[in-house]
Amino acid sequence: MIQLFNVGKVYQNGAPALHDISLKIPDGDFVYITGSSGAGKSTLLRLLYCAEKPSRGQILMGERNTTRLKSRNIALLRRDIGFVFQDFKLLNNRSVFENVALPLQVQGLSKQEISTQVYQMLQYVGLEYKLQRKPLELSGGEQQRVAIARAMVVNPRLLLADEPTGNLDHELAVEIMEMFTRINETGTTVLIATHDKEMLERFPHRTVVLHGGNIVSDDSPDSTDTCEETT
Ligand SMILES: Nc1ncnc2c1ncn2[C@@H]1O[C@H](COP(=O)(O)OP(=O)(O)O)[C@@H](O)[C@H]1O
Ligand SMILES: [Mg+2]
Known part of the structure:
Protein backbone atom coordinates (compact mmCIF):
# COMPACT_ATOMS: atom_id res chain seq x y z
CA MET A 1 0.00 0.00 0.00
CA ILE A 81 10.37 0.36 -8.09
CA GLY A 82 10.66 0.48 -11.87
CA PHE A 83 10.51 3.91 -13.48
CA VAL A 84 9.75 4.44 -17.15
CA PHE A 85 10.89 8.00 -17.83
CA GLN A 86 9.10 10.34 -20.19
CA ASP A 87 12.15 10.71 -22.44
CA PHE A 88 13.23 7.06 -21.94
CA LYS A 89 16.68 8.05 -20.55
CA LEU A 90 18.41 5.23 -22.40
CA LEU A 91 22.20 5.28 -22.75
CA ASN A 92 22.70 5.82 -26.47
CA ASN A 93 26.28 4.57 -26.57
CA ARG A 94 25.30 1.23 -24.99
CA SER A 95 23.50 -1.68 -26.59
CA VAL A 96 19.92 -2.65 -25.81
CA PHE A 97 21.27 -5.57 -23.78
CA GLU A 98 23.60 -3.31 -21.75
CA ASN A 99 20.83 -0.80 -21.06
CA VAL A 100 18.55 -3.47 -19.63
CA ALA A 101 21.43 -5.13 -17.75
CA LEU A 102 22.36 -1.93 -15.90
CA PRO A 103 19.96 -2.18 -12.93
CA LEU A 104 21.03 -5.79 -12.37
CA GLN A 105 24.73 -4.85 -12.43
CA VAL A 106 23.99 -2.24 -9.79
CA GLN A 107 22.50 -5.03 -7.68
CA GLY A 108 25.67 -7.09 -8.11
CA LEU A 109 24.23 -10.15 -9.86
CA SER A 110 26.56 -12.58 -11.63
CA LYS A 111 27.16 -12.32 -15.38
CA GLN A 112 25.23 -15.54 -15.95
CA GLU A 113 22.19 -14.40 -13.93
CA ILE A 114 22.21 -11.02 -15.65
CA SER A 115 22.41 -12.59 -19.08
CA THR A 116 19.49 -14.95 -18.39
CA GLN A 117 17.23 -12.30 -16.88
CA VAL A 118 17.96 -9.66 -19.52
CA TYR A 119 17.28 -12.13 -22.31
CA GLN A 120 13.99 -13.22 -20.72
CA MET A 121 12.90 -9.61 -20.28
CA LEU A 122 13.80 -8.71 -23.86
CA GLN A 123 11.80 -11.71 -25.06
CA TYR A 124 8.88 -10.48 -22.95
CA VAL A 125 8.89 -7.12 -24.73
CA GLY A 126 9.65 -8.76 -28.10
CA LEU A 127 13.12 -7.30 -28.66
CA GLU A 128 15.42 -10.27 -28.11
CA TYR A 129 16.49 -10.14 -31.75
CA LYS A 130 17.71 -6.55 -31.34
CA LEU A 131 19.78 -6.92 -28.20
CA GLN A 132 23.04 -5.76 -29.80
CA ARG A 133 21.51 -2.65 -31.37
CA LYS A 134 22.00 0.84 -29.97
CA PRO A 135 18.88 2.79 -28.88
CA LEU A 136 19.12 5.33 -31.71
CA GLU A 137 18.91 2.50 -34.25
CA LEU A 138 15.45 1.65 -32.91
CA SER A 139 12.01 3.16 -33.50
CA GLY A 140 10.32 5.21 -30.77
CA GLY A 141 8.09 2.30 -29.82
CA GLU A 142 11.07 -0.04 -29.58
CA GLN A 143 12.97 2.43 -27.42
CA GLN A 144 9.96 2.63 -25.15
CA ARG A 145 9.92 -1.16 -24.89
CA VAL A 146 13.62 -1.13 -23.93
CA ALA A 147 12.81 1.46 -21.25
CA ILE A 148 10.02 -0.80 -19.95
CA ALA A 149 12.31 -3.84 -20.00
CA ARG A 150 14.92 -1.92 -18.01
CA ALA A 151 12.30 -0.87 -15.46
CA MET A 152 10.85 -4.39 -15.18
CA VAL A 153 14.04 -6.47 -15.15
CA VAL A 154 14.43 -6.07 -11.38
CA ASN A 155 10.92 -7.52 -10.95
N1 LIG B 1 12.41 20.73 -11.42
C1 LIG B 1 11.52 21.70 -11.28
N2 LIG B 1 11.88 22.91 -10.79
C2 LIG B 1 10.99 23.90 -10.64
N3 LIG B 1 9.69 23.81 -10.94
C3 LIG B 1 9.27 22.64 -11.46
C4 LIG B 1 10.15 21.53 -11.65
N4 LIG B 1 9.44 20.50 -12.15
C5 LIG B 1 8.18 20.94 -12.27
N5 LIG B 1 8.06 22.22 -11.86
C6 LIG B 1 6.81 23.01 -11.81
O1 LIG B 1 5.89 22.32 -11.00
C7 LIG B 1 4.58 22.34 -11.57
C8 LIG B 1 4.11 20.92 -11.82
O2 LIG B 1 4.93 20.33 -12.81
P1 LIG B 1 4.87 18.81 -13.24
O3 LIG B 1 4.87 17.96 -12.05
O4 LIG B 1 5.96 18.59 -14.23
O5 LIG B 1 3.44 18.73 -13.95
P2 LIG B 1 2.88 17.77 -15.09
O6 LIG B 1 3.75 16.55 -15.12
O7 LIG B 1 1.48 17.48 -14.69
O8 LIG B 1 2.94 18.53 -16.36
C9 LIG B 1 4.70 23.19 -12.83
O9 LIG B 1 4.32 24.49 -12.49
C10 LIG B 1 6.16 23.12 -13.18
O10 LIG B 1 6.58 24.26 -13.86
MG1 LIG C 1 4.82 15.67 -16.67
Whole structure:
Protein backbone atom coordinates (compact mmCIF):
# COMPACT_ATOMS: atom_id res chain seq x y z
CA MET A 1 0.00 0.00 0.00
CA ILE A 2 1.20 3.47 -0.91
CA GLN A 3 -0.18 6.26 1.27
CA LEU A 4 0.22 10.00 0.92
CA PHE A 5 -0.88 12.24 3.76
CA ASN A 6 -1.32 15.95 3.01
CA VAL A 7 1.67 16.03 0.71
CA GLY A 8 2.84 19.36 -0.67
CA LYS A 9 5.78 20.16 -2.91
CA VAL A 10 7.31 23.55 -3.56
CA TYR A 11 10.40 23.52 -5.78
CA GLN A 12 13.50 25.44 -4.76
CA ASN A 13 12.72 28.30 -7.11
CA GLY A 14 9.44 28.76 -5.25
CA ALA A 15 7.22 27.08 -7.84
CA PRO A 16 4.36 25.26 -6.08
CA ALA A 17 3.83 21.91 -7.78
CA LEU A 18 1.62 19.99 -5.33
CA HIS A 19 -0.61 21.52 -2.67
CA ASP A 20 -2.36 19.01 -0.45
CA ILE A 21 -2.39 15.48 -1.78
CA SER A 22 -3.84 12.60 0.23
CA LEU A 23 -4.06 9.30 -1.59
CA LYS A 24 -4.10 5.56 -0.92
CA ILE A 25 -3.04 3.03 -3.54
CA PRO A 26 -3.46 -0.64 -2.58
CA ASP A 27 -0.94 -3.23 -3.79
CA GLY A 28 -1.72 -4.56 -7.24
CA ASP A 29 -3.79 -1.55 -8.33
CA PHE A 30 -3.62 0.04 -11.76
CA VAL A 31 -3.99 3.80 -11.41
CA TYR A 32 -3.79 6.75 -13.79
CA ILE A 33 -2.64 10.16 -12.67
CA THR A 34 -4.02 12.62 -15.18
CA GLY A 35 -4.66 16.34 -15.59
CA SER A 36 -3.40 19.12 -17.83
CA SER A 37 0.23 20.11 -18.30
CA GLY A 38 1.70 21.56 -15.11
CA ALA A 39 -0.90 19.87 -12.89
CA GLY A 40 1.80 18.06 -10.90
CA LYS A 41 1.70 14.53 -12.39
CA SER A 42 5.45 14.15 -12.92
CA THR A 43 6.17 15.66 -9.53
CA LEU A 44 3.93 13.09 -7.86
CA LEU A 45 5.79 10.23 -9.55
CA ARG A 46 9.17 11.75 -8.67
CA LEU A 47 8.14 11.95 -5.00
CA LEU A 48 7.20 8.26 -5.02
CA TYR A 49 10.56 7.42 -6.59
CA CYS A 50 12.28 9.57 -3.93
CA ALA A 51 13.83 11.67 -6.67
CA GLU A 52 12.35 14.66 -4.82
CA LYS A 53 11.42 15.15 -1.20
CA PRO A 54 8.01 16.48 -0.24
CA SER A 55 7.98 19.97 1.29
CA ARG A 56 5.07 18.96 3.48
CA GLY A 57 3.24 15.79 4.54
CA GLN A 58 4.20 12.13 4.71
CA ILE A 59 4.60 9.37 2.16
CA LEU A 60 4.44 5.73 3.23
CA MET A 61 5.52 2.98 0.86
CA GLY A 62 4.41 -0.16 2.63
CA GLU A 63 5.79 0.23 6.14
CA ARG A 64 8.49 2.67 5.14
CA ASN A 65 8.11 6.39 5.61
CA THR A 66 10.10 7.74 2.66
CA THR A 67 10.19 11.27 4.03
CA ARG A 68 12.97 10.31 6.43
CA LEU A 69 14.99 7.87 4.33
CA LYS A 70 18.77 8.18 4.06
CA SER A 71 20.28 7.80 0.60
CA ARG A 72 21.38 4.19 1.22
CA ASN A 73 17.80 3.26 2.07
CA ILE A 74 16.49 5.18 -0.91
CA ALA A 75 18.64 2.90 -3.09
CA LEU A 76 17.10 -0.11 -1.34
CA LEU A 77 13.57 1.21 -1.79
CA ARG A 78 14.22 1.78 -5.50
CA ARG A 79 14.98 -1.92 -5.95
CA ASP A 80 11.24 -2.42 -5.64
CA ILE A 81 10.37 0.36 -8.09
CA GLY A 82 10.66 0.48 -11.87
CA PHE A 83 10.51 3.91 -13.48
CA VAL A 84 9.75 4.44 -17.15
CA PHE A 85 10.89 8.00 -17.83
CA GLN A 86 9.10 10.34 -20.19
CA ASP A 87 12.15 10.71 -22.44
CA PHE A 88 13.23 7.06 -21.94
CA LYS A 89 16.68 8.05 -20.55
CA LEU A 90 18.41 5.23 -22.40
CA LEU A 91 22.20 5.28 -22.75
CA ASN A 92 22.70 5.82 -26.47
CA ASN A 93 26.28 4.57 -26.57
CA ARG A 94 25.30 1.23 -24.99
CA SER A 95 23.50 -1.68 -26.59
CA VAL A 96 19.92 -2.65 -25.81
CA PHE A 97 21.27 -5.57 -23.78
CA GLU A 98 23.60 -3.31 -21.75
CA ASN A 99 20.83 -0.80 -21.06
CA VAL A 100 18.55 -3.47 -19.63
CA ALA A 101 21.43 -5.13 -17.75
CA LEU A 102 22.36 -1.93 -15.90
CA PRO A 103 19.96 -2.18 -12.93
CA LEU A 104 21.03 -5.79 -12.37
CA GLN A 105 24.73 -4.85 -12.43
CA VAL A 106 23.99 -2.24 -9.79
CA GLN A 107 22.50 -5.03 -7.68
CA GLY A 108 25.67 -7.09 -8.11
CA LEU A 109 24.23 -10.15 -9.86
CA SER A 110 26.56 -12.58 -11.63
CA LYS A 111 27.16 -12.32 -15.38
CA GLN A 112 25.23 -15.54 -15.95
CA GLU A 113 22.19 -14.40 -13.93
CA ILE A 114 22.21 -11.02 -15.65
CA SER A 115 22.41 -12.59 -19.08
CA THR A 116 19.49 -14.95 -18.39
CA GLN A 117 17.23 -12.30 -16.88
CA VAL A 118 17.96 -9.66 -19.52
CA TYR A 119 17.28 -12.13 -22.31
CA GLN A 120 13.99 -13.22 -20.72
CA MET A 121 12.90 -9.61 -20.28
CA LEU A 122 13.80 -8.71 -23.86
CA GLN A 123 11.80 -11.71 -25.06
CA TYR A 124 8.88 -10.48 -22.95
CA VAL A 125 8.89 -7.12 -24.73
CA GLY A 126 9.65 -8.76 -28.10
CA LEU A 127 13.12 -7.30 -28.66
CA GLU A 128 15.42 -10.27 -28.11
CA TYR A 129 16.49 -10.14 -31.75
CA LYS A 130 17.71 -6.55 -31.34
CA LEU A 131 19.78 -6.92 -28.20
CA GLN A 132 23.04 -5.76 -29.80
CA ARG A 133 21.51 -2.65 -31.37
CA LYS A 134 22.00 0.84 -29.97
CA PRO A 135 18.88 2.79 -28.88
CA LEU A 136 19.12 5.33 -31.71
CA GLU A 137 18.91 2.50 -34.25
CA LEU A 138 15.45 1.65 -32.91
CA SER A 139 12.01 3.16 -33.50
CA GLY A 140 10.32 5.21 -30.77
CA GLY A 141 8.09 2.30 -29.82
CA GLU A 142 11.07 -0.04 -29.58
CA GLN A 143 12.97 2.43 -27.42
CA GLN A 144 9.96 2.63 -25.15
CA ARG A 145 9.92 -1.16 -24.89
CA VAL A 146 13.62 -1.13 -23.93
CA ALA A 147 12.81 1.46 -21.25
CA ILE A 148 10.02 -0.80 -19.95
CA ALA A 149 12.31 -3.84 -20.00
CA ARG A 150 14.92 -1.92 -18.01
CA ALA A 151 12.30 -0.87 -15.46
CA MET A 152 10.85 -4.39 -15.18
CA VAL A 153 14.04 -6.47 -15.15
CA VAL A 154 14.43 -6.07 -11.38
CA ASN A 155 10.92 -7.52 -10.95
CA PRO A 156 9.65 -4.41 -9.11
CA ARG A 157 6.54 -4.37 -6.95
CA LEU A 158 5.70 -0.91 -8.28
CA LEU A 159 5.98 0.37 -11.83
CA LEU A 160 5.86 4.13 -12.40
CA ALA A 161 5.55 5.45 -15.94
CA ASP A 162 5.55 9.10 -16.98
CA GLU A 163 3.58 9.77 -20.20
CA PRO A 164 4.57 6.36 -21.60
CA THR A 165 2.44 6.72 -24.74
CA GLY A 166 3.06 10.43 -25.30
CA ASN A 167 5.45 10.13 -28.24
CA LEU A 168 3.97 7.04 -29.85
CA ASP A 169 1.48 6.58 -32.64
CA HIS A 170 -1.84 5.00 -31.81
CA GLU A 171 -1.01 1.38 -32.60
CA LEU A 172 2.21 1.42 -30.58
CA ALA A 173 0.48 3.18 -27.71
CA VAL A 174 -2.08 0.37 -27.55
CA GLU A 175 0.73 -2.19 -27.62
CA ILE A 176 2.50 -0.47 -24.73
CA MET A 177 -0.73 -0.25 -22.73
CA GLU A 178 -1.36 -3.95 -23.28
CA MET A 179 2.12 -4.59 -21.92
CA PHE A 180 1.33 -2.59 -18.77
CA THR A 181 -1.89 -4.57 -18.41
CA ARG A 182 0.05 -7.86 -18.51
CA ILE A 183 2.60 -6.54 -16.04
CA ASN A 184 -0.22 -5.51 -13.70
CA GLU A 185 -1.79 -8.97 -14.01
CA THR A 186 1.39 -10.49 -12.55
CA GLY A 187 0.72 -8.48 -9.36
CA THR A 188 2.85 -5.38 -9.95
CA THR A 189 1.21 -2.11 -8.91
CA VAL A 190 1.13 0.19 -11.96
CA LEU A 191 0.93 3.96 -11.74
CA ILE A 192 0.83 5.91 -14.99
CA ALA A 193 0.97 9.67 -15.42
CA THR A 194 -0.75 10.49 -18.68
CA HIS A 195 -2.95 12.97 -20.46
CA ASP A 196 -3.67 10.48 -23.25
CA LYS A 197 -7.49 10.56 -23.11
CA GLU A 198 -7.83 7.84 -25.71
CA MET A 199 -5.87 5.36 -23.58
CA LEU A 200 -7.82 6.35 -20.45
CA GLU A 201 -11.01 5.42 -22.28
CA ARG A 202 -9.74 2.33 -24.01
CA PHE A 203 -8.09 0.84 -20.91
CA PRO A 204 -10.31 2.04 -18.05
CA HIS A 205 -8.82 2.03 -14.56
CA ARG A 206 -8.98 4.10 -11.42
CA THR A 207 -8.18 7.68 -12.46
CA VAL A 208 -6.86 10.41 -10.20
CA VAL A 209 -7.25 13.85 -11.77
CA LEU A 210 -4.87 16.61 -10.66
CA HIS A 211 -5.42 20.29 -11.20
CA GLY A 212 -3.02 22.94 -9.97
CA GLY A 213 -1.42 20.52 -7.52
CA ASN A 214 -4.66 19.24 -6.00
CA ILE A 215 -6.74 16.13 -6.55
CA VAL A 216 -10.02 17.19 -8.15
CA SER A 217 -11.44 13.70 -8.69
CA ASP A 218 -10.59 10.06 -8.04
CA ASP A 219 -12.91 7.57 -9.77
CA SER A 220 -12.80 3.87 -10.53
CA PRO A 221 -14.62 2.36 -13.52
CA ASP A 222 -16.87 0.36 -11.13
CA SER A 223 -17.96 3.41 -9.18
CA THR A 224 -19.06 5.41 -12.23
CA ASP A 225 -21.50 4.59 -14.99
CA THR A 226 -19.42 6.18 -17.74
CA CYS A 227 -17.46 3.06 -18.64
CA GLU A 228 -19.39 -0.08 -19.46
CA GLU A 229 -16.55 -1.97 -21.07
CA THR A 230 -13.99 -3.84 -19.04
CA THR A 231 -11.30 -6.16 -20.27
N1 LIG B 1 12.41 20.73 -11.42
C1 LIG B 1 11.52 21.70 -11.28
N2 LIG B 1 11.88 22.91 -10.79
C2 LIG B 1 10.99 23.90 -10.64
N3 LIG B 1 9.69 23.81 -10.94
C3 LIG B 1 9.27 22.64 -11.46
C4 LIG B 1 10.15 21.53 -11.65
N4 LIG B 1 9.44 20.50 -12.15
C5 LIG B 1 8.18 20.94 -12.27
N5 LIG B 1 8.06 22.22 -11.86
C6 LIG B 1 6.81 23.01 -11.81
O1 LIG B 1 5.89 22.32 -11.00
C7 LIG B 1 4.58 22.34 -11.57
C8 LIG B 1 4.11 20.92 -11.82
O2 LIG B 1 4.93 20.33 -12.81
P1 LIG B 1 4.87 18.81 -13.24
O3 LIG B 1 4.87 17.96 -12.05
O4 LIG B 1 5.96 18.59 -14.23
O5 LIG B 1 3.44 18.73 -13.95
P2 LIG B 1 2.88 17.77 -15.09
O6 LIG B 1 3.75 16.55 -15.12
O7 LIG B 1 1.48 17.48 -14.69
O8 LIG B 1 2.94 18.53 -16.36
C9 LIG B 1 4.70 23.19 -12.83
O9 LIG B 1 4.32 24.49 -12.49
C10 LIG B 1 6.16 23.12 -13.18
O10 LIG B 1 6.58 24.26 -13.86
MG1 LIG C 1 4.82 15.67 -16.67
